[in-house]
Amino acid sequence: MTEVKSVVCPICGCLCDDLEVTVENNAIVKMKNGCSVCEAKMIHGYNSEERILKPMIRKDGKLVPVTMDEAIHKAAQILTDAKYPLLFGWSSSTSEAQRVGVELAEELGSALDNCCSVCHGPSVMATQEIGIPTCTLGQIRHRADLIVYWACNPWSSHPRHVERYTSFSEGRFEKSEWKDYIQKVKAASGKKKLEAAARQSRVIKYQPPPRPQTCTVDAPPQTIQKMGRKMIVFDVRKTMTAEAADYFVQVEPNKDYEILEALRCLINDQELDVEKVGGVPVEYLKEVADALVNCEFGVIFFGLGLTASAGRFRNIEIAISLTRDLNKKTKFVISPMRGHFNVTGANVVFAWQTGYPYALDFSQGYPQYNPGEFTAIDLLRRGDNDATLVISADPGAHFPKSAVQNMMKHPLIVINPDLNCISRLGDVVFPTQWCGIEYEGTAYRMDHVPIVLRKVVEPPEGVLNDEELLTKILAEVKRIKAEKAAKTPPKSTCATKKEEAN
Amino acid sequence: MVDQKLRATIITGRTIDQGVGKELGKGSQEYYDNAAVVFLDKADMMKLGIRNGVPVRVTSKFGSVIVKARKFPRGSMPGLVFMPCGLWANAVCGDATYSMGMPMFKGFPVEVEPAPGQPVLTLDELLKEEFGRGL
Numbered sequence: 221m222t223e224v225k226s227v228v229c230p231i232c233g234c235l236c237d238d239l240e241v242t243v244e245n246n247a248i249v250k251m252k253n254g255c256s257v258c259e260a261k262m263i264h265g266y267n268s269e270e271r272i273l274k275p276m277i278r279k280d281g282k283l284v285p286v287t288m289d290e291a292i293h294k295a296a297q298i299l300t301d302a303k304y305p306l307l308f309g310w311s312s313s314t315s316e317a318q319r320v321g322v323e324l325a326e327e328l329g330s331a332l333d334n335c336c337s338v339c340h341g342p343s344v345m346a347t348q349e350i351g352i353p354t355c356t357l358g359q360i361r362h363r364a365d366l367i368v369y370w371a372c373n374p375w376s377s378h379p380r381h382v383e384r385y386t387s388f389s390e391g392r393f394e395k396s397e398w399k400d401y402i403q404k405v406k407a408a409s410g411k412k413k414l415e416a417a418a419r420q421s422r423v424i425k426y427q428p429p430p431r432p433q434t435c436t437v438d439a440p441p442q443t444i445q446k447m448g449r450k451m452i453v454f455d456v457r458k459t460m461t462a463e464a465a466d467y468f469v470q471v472e473p474n475k476d477y478e479i480l481e482a483l484r485c486l487i488n489d490q491e492l493d494v495e496k497v498g499g500v501p502v503e504y505l506k507e508v509a510d511a512l513v514n515c516e517f518g519v520i521f522f523g524l525g526l527t528a529s530a531g532r533f534r535n536i537e538i539a540i541s542l543t544r545d546l547n548k549k550t551k552f553v554i555s556p557m558r559g560h561f562n563v564t565g566a567n568v569v570f571a572w573q574t575g576y577p578y579a580l581d582f583s584q585g586y587p588q589y590n591p592g593e594f595t596a597i598d599l600l601r602r603g604d605n606d607a608t609l610v611i612s613a614d615p616g617a618h619f620p621k622s623a624v625q626n627m628m629k630h631p632l633i634v635i636n637p638d639l640n641c642i643s644r645l646g647d648v649v650f651p652t653q654w655c656g657i658e659y660e661g662t663a664y665r666m667d668h669v670p671i672v673l674r675k676v677v678e679p680p681e682g683v684l685n686d687e688e689l690l691t692k693i694l695a696e697v698k699r700i701k702a703e704k705a706a707k708t709p710p711k712s713t714c715a716t717k718k719e720e721a722n
Numbered sequence: 723m724v725d726q727k728l729r730a731t732i733i734t735g736r737t738i739d740q741g742v743g744k745e746l747g748k749g750s751q752e753y754y755d756n757a758a759v760v761f762l763d764k765a766d767m768m769k770l771g772i773r774n775g776v777p778v779r780v781t782s783k784f785g786s787v788i789v790k791a792r793k794f795p796r797g798s799m800p801g802l803v804f805m806p807c808g809l810w811a812n813a814v815c816g817d818a819t820y821s822m823g824m825p826m827f828k829g830f831p832v833e834v835e836p837a838p839g840q841p842v843l844t845l846d847e848l849l850k851e852e853f854g855r856g857l
């Protein structure tokens with residue numbers, strides 16, 4: 221039995237690097253510090269029955285196991301035969317593999333996109349428009365005294381974000397609010413018991429006090445003025461994160477832009493002559509504006525509720541503008557809650573290789589960038605591409621049905637460690653190692669800090685990692701192209717035509 | 723008075739149980755139990771005359787799917803329904819991106835109606851129905 225410390229979790233953009241893993245007979249049997257999602261993957265999921273161990277090719281409608289060489293040849297053949305393939309995914313791969321992916325796209329003259337286009341693509345667009353005042357999570361952990369979660373629910377999507385980086389973390393200059401939260405939970409459960417007792421005996425008439433932290437009560441809550449770290453949540457529904465917050469503002473769907481703009485007006489001392497904005501009374505927004513201005517170091521974390529709602533990148537632009545305005549009065553930063561553990565890395569690697577972070581096209585022999593044109597969903601919607609390679613992603617489970625239906629009209633190559641939705645649909649399916657469990661590599665945390673993922677168990681025999689596999693596919697693509705070029709007669713030039721005529 | 727249909731705005735997103743199910747494997751029971759669901763406001767469920775666990779049909783202009791109804795456990799959100807991301811939610815999401823690459827995952831209209839006795843398809847059944855393919 222061996223214990224491995226400081227293991228990095230390869231699941232979400234938090235990239236928690238404090239896991240302690242116990243390995244026995246080349247299997248993870250126990251772990252400490254991970255959240256429930258992490259435990260599900262590290263103890264059970266990575267080694268489940270759904271694991272792909274052999275390459276497969278679809279023959280007569282069924283996926284049948286083949287040799288690695290046959291699968292590599294078939295994939296390279298599909299990619300070279302296609303006029304305009306799309307290479308998509310990359311968010312759960314290492315940066316080393318992403319680098320090979322860019323080379324493959326250039327060689328093929330294909331489209332190249334990563335999962336960013338269906339999560340924080342609009343955030344990247346807004347950042348390119350007006351820049352972004354941001355910082356690392358370490359700074360936030362130690363210094364931030366006001367945390368705003370806007371249209372995101374870290375409790376579900378980044379379960380240790382609050383504990384490691386914000387309200388419940390013990391910073392050097394800011395204390396954890398964890399104990400307060402526990403007291404709140406205890407009080408709430410005590411209240412529930414009292415209510416239940418009252419219902420049963422029907423003697424004590426217990427009147428529950430109005431909930432303090434929602435904006436639906438009559439008086440603005442006191443908690444927003446409390447000392448210590450404060451958490452404010454803006455969301456369309458009361459999530460678990462909202463439950464833990466000091467103040468929850470329930471906004472109407474698709475009305476974030478209006479509320480952000482109203483907050484900008486309020487902190488710039490302008491009057492609003494309406495009673496409500498986006499379903500929120502202006503009185504409450506004034507309270508929030510006061511809290512924003514009066515903090516010493518504030519941060520806004522935002523999620524897909526902003527990037528995917530009406531307004532898309534304009535929502536992010538206005539949120540960044542609000543942060544800028546706040547910086548005239550105090551210190552404020554803003555940060556997207558990046559989802560997959562290395563989707564930030566995909567942006568970084570693509571940008572350092574080509575100049576652009578996603579939505580790329582190599583059809584002209586040089587990289588072009590245009591979200592809305594070369595983004596995967598748009599390409600699929602128009603039916604531009606005639607083959608697709610998906611790596612370390614599951615558009616089968618995360619793209620709208622119509623996009624996947626269009627993808628299925630042409631050959632589909634999939635590289636994934638397990639049988640997720642898209643692997644179940646592929647024409648050529650490759651197994652691969654789990655990065656961060658079976659091989660090392662670099663990943664970028666949501667705040668752009670690169671972290672080296674660790675290897676804790678040996679991979680199954682014969683299964684390559686993403687980088688090795690892509691390198692082999694690239695070599696086979698080059699070989700097939702060279703073979704084709706050798707067979708094709710050279711195009712006659714003007715000079716040779718004249719010679720022929722003479 | 724029980725309404726036949728609920729007109730609502732849909733939001734799709736993450737839940738921790740869907741996250742655990744996803745990591746256990748897309749073919750796992752946990753994923754099916756936690757992704758093939760729609761969360762509704764308590765009052766809306768009463769309007770439709772349905773209880774927790776009853777199959778309902780969610781329909782948008784992009785597609786339709788049968789999933790199990792669940793009461794949203796915190797606060798109120800009348801007129802809003804929530805589906806965890808996954809294959810079932812994608813059946814009703816649209817691919818319009820407004821030239822920004824981002825499809826319609828949140829904030830568009832749907833109708834929810836009871837579908838008593840109708841099956842909630844498993845992952846493999848739904849893949850077969852939508853894409854005509856499987857393992």
Ligand code: SF4
Pocket residue numbers: 229230231232233234235236253254255256257258378379380381
């Ligand atoms: S919060 Fe994210 S990175 Fe941290 S343990 Fe959980 S899934 Fe892993």
